[in-house]
Amino acid sequence: MTIDASPLVLPLPPAAHQPVLLGATLAGLAVRPDGCYVDATYGRGGHSQALLAQLGAAGRLLVFDRDPEAIAHAVAVWGGDPRVSARQANFADLGAFLPERGVDGVMFDFGVSSPQLDQAERGFSFLRDGPLDMRMDPTAGVSAAEWLAGVSEAELARVLSEYGEERHARRVARALVARRGERPFLRTLDLAECIAAQLPRGPGVHPATRSFQAIRIAVNGELGAIEAGLAAAERALKPGGRLCAISFHSLEDRIVKNFLRERARQAAGSRRLPLPEVRALSFRELGKVLPDAAEMARNPRARSAVLRIAERLP
Numbered sequence: 001m002t003i004d005a006s007p008l009v010l011p012l013p014p015a016a017h018q019p020v021l022l023g024a025t026l027a028g029l030a031v032r033p034d035g036c037y038v039d040a041t042y043g044r045g046g047h048s049q050a051l052l053a054q055l056g057a058a059g060r061l062l063v064f065d066r067d068p069e070a071i072a073h074a075v076a077v078w079g080g081d082p083r084v085s086a087r088q089a090n091f092a093d094l095g096a097f098l099p100e101r102g103v104d105g106v107m108f109d110f111g112v113s114s115p116q117l118d119q120a121e122r123g124f125s126f127l128r129d130g131p132l133d134m135r136m137d138p139t140a141g142v143s144a145a146e147w148l149a150g151v152s153e154a155e156l157a158r159v160l161s162e163y164g165e166e167r168h169a170r171r172v173a174r175a176l177v178a179r180r181g182e183r184p185f186l187r188t189l190d191l192a193e194c195i196a197a198q199l200p201r202g203p204g205v206h207p208a209t210r211s212f213q214a215i216r217i218a219v220n221g222e223l224g225a226i227e228a229g230l231a232a233a234e235r236a237l238k239p240g241g242r243l244c245a246i247s248f249h250s251l252e253d254r255i256v257k258n259f260l261r262e263r264a265r266q267a268a269g270s271r272r273l274p275l276p277e278v279r280a281l282s283f284r285e286l287g288k289v290l291p292d293a294a295e296m297a298r299n300p301r302a303r304s305a306v307l308r309i310a311e312r313l314p
Contacts, residue, residue: 019046020302021246024289025107026050028244028309034058035104038236040091040229042070043113045077051107052084059083062098066090066137067116090137092225094232106233107244110226110252112136112216114301124216126192126208132185134216144219148185153177163223163251164214172198172211213249226252230259234282237312243283246307253306260285260310283310 033056039048042065063086074086116122123133134144160169175198185191192208199207247253263282286309291302
């Protein structure tokens, strides 16, 4: 199969963001006008808008997002369209809402959305001052400020190392725990400045990038949610249905890659070990797509994106 990776630009207002790898995602889904499709991470609906344009009157689009603002946007834009159903839910819980073998395509766009990053009051950005929240659903769980106030130094160092791949995780964790003893972290720029003071500053990536990513992943339980969401999509997809998953850093992409390879390939044998048990395969991998130079120039947030596409087997 050949995936068309050419960028598809939507006729959106100038202030709206362009969804990443849109053309390749639609090609990977192989949209049928009468099919049933799931956008498990609605965001602000860029992928959904383009997919809906390819559906006929009999088509169905189910959109999910754990962020109540995202679902409010979906209801405001598509509330009058009988083909669209919107529900606030973590994609980890998709299995509770999707019919088994009843869906023709599922798409994921993992990580934080552009509106979340751009709104200082959501607390995701180390470039804008705001309350230290970072919750994708602000009505549930603990905020980043609350999490930082109670986490142990050892656990904080582990999170920074594993989820942020921060080489100086122990140094940063030690400094944050010492500082919170004087006064708590309540604002994003306060946290970013404390992290940056512990690290060498060079050109390119802001020194707080990895730590903010790690704390956000921990606060939202993102990596476990990816595994659960992929398993739910596996159960929901019809034979021949398509899975499209966009990741923005190596931790997310590794989970998707390992999930698909485990279900698309038999275990290799060995001369010294008995032959592995033959198992039924559930997916066929169709490829990986990266953004081209034009898309990265138009949308710098696309530069780290990876799209993996797979087809559900009988």
